[in-house]
Amino acid sequence: MKELRIDYNLKDKLDLYVFIPVVSLILLGLISIYSATYANTLAQSNFEKQLYFVLAAILIFLIVHFLPTNTFKFISIPSYIFSILLLILVLIIGKKVSGSKSWIGFGIFSFQPSEFAKIATILMLSNFLSRNNTQINSFRDILFALAIGFTPVFLILLEPDMGSSLVYMFLILVLLFKKGISLFWLIVVISPAMTAISAIFGLTTFIVTLIFLLGVLFYLNKDLFLNSSVLALNLAAGFFADYVFNLLSPHQQARILSFLDPFSDPLGTGYNSIQSMVAVGSGGLFGKGFMNGNQTQLQYIPEQWTDFIFCSISEEFGFIGSTLVIILFLVLLIRILKNSSQTKDEFLSLTQVGIFSVLFIHFFINVGMVIGLVPIIGVPLPFVSYGGSSLITNVIMISIVTNIYRTRKNYA
């Protein structure tokens, strides 16, 4: 009797700790998009469009939520291959929007393959890492996992879309970490990125980073051959990064550099950073009120309904509003992590951690850049920012989480 009663309880069928924060964030997003686009004649239709996206997202949620849970493992390989093909296709027939070739259009409808490929990559990596014979601390398997993860990264960098690439890299790292990669191998994996970043800051930082890295590696592992290979890899990464940095479009270079000192060029590259901080700071405790944020209403921040939507919320609803957003994300992300811990099936557990990592890195970069802690990197705030591809991708990921929760007893 007791078992039956629980079965009929909504809380038992639907993970409300996931569902309620997501619904709240989507509603908050709609309100803010309405406000942020109200004064912009070109973007006024975006609120209405977002409403349709939400309707589509509800439909997709209902489908994915009720799929048999083993579907996800089943479709992981085909969906991954399909995604890679789309990412190649977008480079050929894609539309260029603000400097990046990241959109595929079908008539009036267009989408970003890099968004949907996130799900496929999570599934594919989880699938690979959860195989019985995967040795996470073996060079071969790490390389294989990196190959799966970096194929989309490479294609997305060609668009170029810096923000999405970062999301993928973080996803790969978290999944390897979750799978149990050793500290040594973790550092080996991270080190090229570290040296690459340090190379941008100049030769001295680059050399210091290399020496430091070498020290750590020898402390963790005495294998001379392996360490020399890693060093060689890092040297290559450093020079490659310097080369790529010089290839980057000037606005991206400027964005990275202006983060160092946004006030050095207040009307140029630091402009967005300053204006978004002014918007947030001027919100105060209670905010300026819905539709009353002058920074928002006067279009000080370009395209604020997308990547800078958190500005509008912070300005118009103040510290209360921005805190609410943080808390909603905190609740959602903690819950996904907890669900992942309680899922005994390794594929599903990894999938949920992958979903966690994608949502978390979006949250971190987006809010961080608005409040001046992270360079301006264009990634949307999940569920809140305007954008169909992003919303639907995120809702699919959430429905995977609720799907697993729904059938959790089968895997307990």
Next chain:
Amino acid sequence: MNKLGYYSFDRNKILNVLLWIVSLVFLIRLFQMQIINHKMYDEKSAENSIKAIEQIPFRGVFYDRNLNLLVDNVPAYTLRITPAGYDTNLNKILDAVLGFEEGSVSNILRKNRIYSKYVPIRIKRGVDFKVISWYEENSNFLPGVDYIVEMQRAYPFGVMGSHLFGYSKEISAKQYKLEKDYYRPGDYVGHNGIEKSYETELRGKKGFKYVLVDSKRKEIGRYKDGQMDKESIKGKDLVLSIDGFAQKTAEEELKGKRGAVVAIEPSTGEILTLVSSPDYDLNQFSYVTTKEFLNKIYNDPANPLFNRATMSLKPPGSTFKILCAIVALDMGLIDKNTTIHCGGGFTFGRFFKCHGSHGAVDVLRAIEKSCNTFFYQLIYKIGLNNLKKYAMEFGFSKKTGIDIGEEAAGLITDESYYERIYGKNWPRSILASLGIGQGEISVTPLQLAFFTALVANNGKSFTPHVVKGYLDNNTNTIIKYNFDEVKTSVKKEVFDIVKKGMFLVVNGNGTATHIRSKDYNIAGKTGTAQNPHGKDHALFIGFAPYENPKIAIAVVIENVGFGGTHAAPIAKKVIDSYLTKGKFVYSGKDVFSYNLGERIEN
């Protein structure tokens, strides 16, 4: 290393901690920005989006003493360019449309480069309406170009008043630096005349309209529905002491001549007429000043910009004999009955001639006939230092303190002056010609007029001034400005004698009997200043009516000859138009009521 663990549960915990750290850092940062530093960001935000638009008030207008409108404001179109949004390819088109020489627009833009490119630059004032309608039709193709309606000066009474009123022009970079707290680049400020000296009264107080602008500085609405706006306050409407009719008459009389006329109301020091000729059209300065006009005016040998009334220095000639007579009488060196024999001249080292042989002359006859011999002798009795002392009491050799523009101090020498040049034994023969107002002695027409006013009013008057006060539009009364009283130490009896002498000049057998009037009695004195460079300068000082002086006047005409012939008739016409033509409505009270509605009906 092992502590990291190989168990997924532990690793989730680490991710959990990472999540908490990030969230807490975000919350702390948000608290810092939105609560602690809120004020700073709020100010920045307001600065960003609220633009204060200056409301330039109407400049005060000028009325004459009878409240005739002399200087008014009329609307005019001004075309502007805001460099930030402007396409310089349009330069040529604008040059053509505005009728400029090619390259003019680009020149103006270059000159104004020092200012922010978001500050509009005035390209042309007084733009024709045709140009404005052309702009309206094509404004879509003219980014960064706009026009505003500005007020410009108009002179409805037909009085030129070039040197009196002065004009306004765009503030110079130098002056802007000094008064940054009020002016903005492109503001117009009084440049000379009354416009300059009463600038702070005339300009009123700028207002501010606060509007919301978007990130492109485009206006999109009022800030707080205009609650914060500050209304501009109109400049004060000045009531001049000038009599429009007399001024107009003097201007007409001086046409084609070089010289000046200054008339003063003796009892108040109020200037009734102040004309310097040649003059120039203030409209040419008020609207856009063309290059041709500037070239013409700067290259004119007669120098129209020079204010002869307050700046030109000429020997006073025989008009100065009045002062010598006053000094001698006041010092008791002579009395009414003292006579001196005139045999046609005077010898002191050399022979100084008189223009006649007047026999035994007393002071009255000496003034009437302008006898040189009498005054040659008088000056040696007076002595140079005493002459200078009295001269300064009557406003010579120093600035009068008139309330407009620049003024020259003039020169009356004293003994130390010659000692410096010639040493202790300076030639005393110099004195003789000083006694008849020739030689090393110079005065301005204004000083002469003021001197005459002091004589007419028995040694008492006020610092000469052209502005009486301003019209208070709320109460329709004139609020008067205060001016210092000027008082001489000379006894009244002395003035009676001298004035009688001046009466005889016109009404006896004197040098200006041809300007005698049957309506009132004019008293005066002619003068002819010797000019080593050409024809003599003609002078006349006088006042009327003799019994109760209402106007004192000085006329100086350059290079025409005898004062009685050339200066006196002009003086008469000005006196005439003041005393008879102009309706004398001023009640004489400090504050009087005036119905503005009546003026509009008129």
